[in-house]
Amino acid sequence: MxxxxxxxxxxxxxxxxxxxxxxxxxxxxxxxxxxxxxxxxxxxxxxxxxxxxxxxxxxxxxxxxxxxxxxxxxxxxxxxxxxxxxxGPGSLFALDGDPHRRHRKILSPPLHGRRMRGYESLIEEEYRREADRWAENHEFPILPSTMRITLNIILRAVFGADGDELEELRVLMPKIVTLGSRLAQFSTATLRRGRFSPWVRYRGLRDRYDSLIRTLIGRALADPDLEERADILALLLRARYEDGESMAHEDIADELLALLTAGHETTANTLAWVVERLRRHPEVLARLVAELDTGDLGFLQQTIWEVQRIRPxxxxxxxxxxxxxxxxxxxxxxxxxxxxxxxxxxHQDPSVYPDPLSFDPGRFHDRKPDFTAWLPFGGGNRRCIGAEFANLEMRIVLRALLRDFELLPTAERDERWRDRGVAFAPDRGGRVALRRREQRGSAMS
Known part of the structure; x- marks a missing residue:
């Protein structure tokens, strides 16, 4: 104790x-x-x-x-x-104690439970939009695709619809994520030195983001159908703390930036790692496809958990x-x-996970992960609030990918870890080669 x-x-x-x-x-x-x-x-x-x-x-x-x-x-x-x-100081990453608890209580409902069902068709649509561009029998890195898929999903989940501002956010957010991830490794004092410092560039991107969010908040507040909207922005604008106070617009902007940033990069990287692992383990891939074709999603979930263990x-x-x-x-x-x-x-400790370097989804066959020994989403009261949403994204995208395409195995060496600042990605972007499946299992169609 x-x-x-x-x-x-x-x-x-x-x-x-x-x-x-x-x-x-x-x-x-x-x-x-x-x-x-x-x-x-x-x-x-x-x-x-x-x-x-x-x-x-x-x-x-x-x-x-x-x-x-x-x-x-x-x-x-x-x-x-x-x-x-x-x-930003209003994001969950900055808060602690009671302010952290209050924000977390407001943010939890859109990312858990029954509300999640409303995102399923959205996730499928964004996967299909990207997959329609993929070339067959031609190797390419899948990470740029998973980045676009997960960014578009979270943008639509947050704001509910497309528009000029969302189109600009699609361009702006990758710049914020890339530069912000690099800046996170250095002290703020170091970054602020000089007129051309990366921190000054980041502040320019953040100022543009804040301007776009103010526009979207103003438009939402003027929407006569605000009470019926199910997007996360609308839910935050309607939400109230225990004392009846609403969330400050500046805090909403910070929380949405955290959701948009953390809510797509880590999921996109994990999807790329899944592809990288499956191509190098054809026996796992064959079993996974066979079970998905019967409509059984159990081994898919085990595979996701195992990738998150061996490639967090x-x-x-x-x-x-x-x-x-x-x-x-x-x-x-x-x-x-x-x-x-x-x-x-x-996750690599043999006393915690026997044969830890082996990629073996079956280790989770008869048990769910122990949240003190399997921690890709963190733990305790600061565990990632979007864990359930991220897991839903991965299940739907992978199910659809393996329904529509044959994932071609490879004998190439494992991709190394590339440090992106906050997250680790496959160093070659999770290279993939695909061939469209002529027949699909009836349970998958």
Whole structure:
């Protein structure tokens, strides 16, 4: 259990003793590789001291993760600085404690439960719009396609319809995502140096985004059918906190930016990884297609879970100690120290997942993932609010792809991990070769 006993002496796990600059250079040269090597040497808990992260404790033990997530924000809360400096102070990424809970309560309904059914035809339409452009028997990277599919899906789910502003957002959002992901790796002070700094460029993109959102909010408020609309923007404008107060328009803009950014890039990268894995495991692919043709979606879900385990697009999540001392297992961690749950390491631990480097969807045949040992969406009260929506997108897009096309296997080496700043993608974009299926299973048509 976590402790607030200030008499406890600090007891940190071991870690590299190299100077901070050397540790930082190693980490920045390849953070996945650096963390893995440190994990191999020091085990499931180690200390680290690198730029941006600062002094941190890295854990990959499910029991320690469970304890950390249960501690609550008053003991181990949001890190500072956080992605709020990129996505805005009104986004869930910036908030903690009661403000975080209040926003999360308002944002949850559109992304969970029965409302999700209304998105199914939308997802299918956006898949088909993109798939109609694919060339047969010609290898190409699928990541640009999955990026467009997931961006168009979230734009339509958020705003409900097309228009000039949405067309501009389709062009603007990839620029915001790409630059914002890179900026997230550096301190704001560094980024703001000079008139031509990347931060100045980002602020220009953000200003244009804010202008577009103000226009869309104004148009929605003037819509006589606002009460009947089911898009996320309309739902946020109608929603009220427990005290009857509405959400500030600036906060709505920040939350929508977080949804648009996080809600498409991570899902698009995971879809590309699914394609990359299936092409290199023809036995899994054959079983998946056969079961889908009967209308059975169970193995599809297991495949998605397994790809998220073996190729998580986010390497970890973090909390920051808010009390004088926090006891975590055998360790006692001081105030302001970051604790990083490195689930990319946890997912490769043979004591957690037997034969962890094997791509085996069947490992989830008789059990759902344990949310303290399978963490692609994070955990605790800060678990990704769009997890259910993302899972729905992946199921529908993959079901439709394998219904319409034969995915051609390959003997090429595995694609490497490419660091996009926040997320990891296949380094060649998840190259795919397709052939349209002449006959489709009746349950799939």
């Amino acid at each position: 976590s402790s607030v006993d200030t008499a406890l002496p600090i007891n940190l796990p071991p870690g590299p003793r190299a100077p901070r600059a050397i540790q930082g250079a190693t980490y920045l040269a390849g953070r996945r590789r650096a963390l893995h090597r440190t994990w191999e040497r020091y085990g499931r808990a180690f200390s680290l001291n690198v730029p941006l992260l600062g002094e941190a404790v890295v854990i990959s033990d499910p029991d320690l993760a469970r304890q950390l997530f249960a501690a609550g924000p008053e003991v181990a809360g949001n890190v500072e600085p956080n992605l709020g400096r990129i996505l 697009v986010i390497a970890g999540v973090a909390r920051q100690v808010k009390i004088s001392r926090m006891q975590l297992g055998e360790w006692v961690i001081p105030k302001d120290r970051r604790i990083i749950v490195a689930f990319g390491l946890m």
